Amino acid sequence: MSSDRLDGDTNGIARQRPMYTESQVIMTTVKAVIPFVLTYGLFITFHGTSSPGGGFQGGALVASVVLMIAFAFGIESTREWLSNSLVVGLGTVGVAIFAGIALVPMALGENFLDYTAYYPVLGDTLGLKEYEFVKYGMEAVEIGGIAFIVSGVLMGLFFALAAGVTPPSGTASDAAEASDSDGETDVDDGETAGDTATEAGENE
Amino acid sequence: MITTARIGLIAVFVALGLFFTFVSATGVIRLPDVFSRAHTASQADTLGAGFALAAVALTIGWGPTAVKTVLLLFFIFVTNPTAAHAIARAAYEEGVEPWTRGDERR
Numbered sequence: 001m002s003s004d005r006l007d008g009d010t011n012g013i014a015r016q017r018p019m020y021t022e023s024q025v026i027m028t029t030v031k032a033v034i035p036f037v038l039t040y041g042l043f044i045t046f047h048g049t050s051s052p053g054g055g056f057q058g059g060a061l062v063a064s065v066v067l068m069i070a071f072a073f074g075i076e077s078t079r080e081w082l083s084n085s086l087v088v089g090l091g092t093v094g095v096a097i098f099a100g101i102a103l104v105p106m107a108l109g110e111n112f113l114d115y116t117a118y119y120p121v122l123g124d125t126l127g128l129k130e131y132e133f134v135k136y137g138m139e140a141v142e143i144g145g146i147a148f149i150v151s152g153v154l155m156g157l158f159f160a161l162a163a164g165v166t167p168p169s170g171t172a173s174d175a176a177e178a179s180d181s182d183g184e185t186d187v188d189d190g191e192t193a194g195d196t197a198t199e200a201g202e203n204e
Numbered sequence: 205m206i207t208t209a210r211i212g213l214i215a216v217f218v219a220l221g222l223f224f225t226f227v228s229a230t231g232v233i234r235l236p237d238v239f240s241r242a243h244t245a246s247q248a249d250t251l252g253a254g255f256a257l258a259a260v261a262l263t264i265g266w267g268p269t270a271v272k273t274v275l276l277l278f279f280i281f282v283t284n285p286t287a288a289h290a291i292a293r294a295a296y297e298e299g300v301e302p303w304t305r306g307d308e309r310r
Contacts, residue, residue: 023293029286033279071290 090152
């Protein structure tokens with residue numbers, strides 16, 4: 001039964017889906033659950049250094065809020081609501097903060113990511129002890145770096161996946177482009193993901 | 205006396221949680237199509253996780269962790285049926301036809 005339907009799809013054109021209609025059950029649950037999930041994600045992010053959790057898990061939870069909104073209220077309207085530059089910007093700003101925090105100690109003559117290098121410069125201004133810089137430096141990397149990157153990349157990947165796979169005729173050139181940019185960083189992946197998402201969205 | 209009752213209640217809750225989780229796992233393996241599998245995965249699993257978490261809350265005793273466990277219980281009761289609803293709805297919109305007697309397993 002279902003294999004017949006699948007056989008009909010192999011001519012390279014995406015199958016026509018029925019118009020998405022919202023479900024009252026899903027919308028109500030998502031509305032009720034979202035504030036708690038967002039709070040829990042931020043909680044996990046902020047407590048990353050002193051208890052189980054961290055930027056990765058917290059960022060994933062924050063991204064899952066956007067995924068839930070998309071599932072409940074329609075993916076296309078969520079994509080319009082959440083501008084593409086915001087999604088890409090989250091990942092870019094995250095990498096910039098991470099690299100900044102990691103590279104400034106090198107400029108001050110210490111090792112990469114050596115938080116204690118901040119102590120002679122900022123110790124008096126912030127009134128912190130030397131060992132506290134290790135904790136708060138790690139916290140800054142977790143919050144400003146990893147959480148932003150993970151949430152941005154996850155949202156971008158979701159929107160790219162939701163836009164659908166490109167038809168077989170277009171995949172050859174796409175694959176060639178993808179293999180060219182293999183050695184690059186996570187942000188670039190997020191950017192390309194976001195770009196394909198908008199392109200596919202425009203095609204529809 | 206109270207300790208004995210509490211331990212007994214914990215044992216009963218753990219046993220019920222294990223039973224319902226086992227029913228859920230059996231159903232996911234044995235039932236024939238998406239709708240019935242989503243149904244058993246949500247209904248029996250909600251009860252299984254619910255009883256297990258209730259046993260955890262009883263074991264820990266009154267405190268912040270028990271409050272967190274009860275909150276977890278509440279959210280599982282809210283989200284698990286909704287997830288099953290979303291799965292069944294998506295399957296129906298994709299055109300999956302419900303299994304009827306005499307069909308093959310899918």
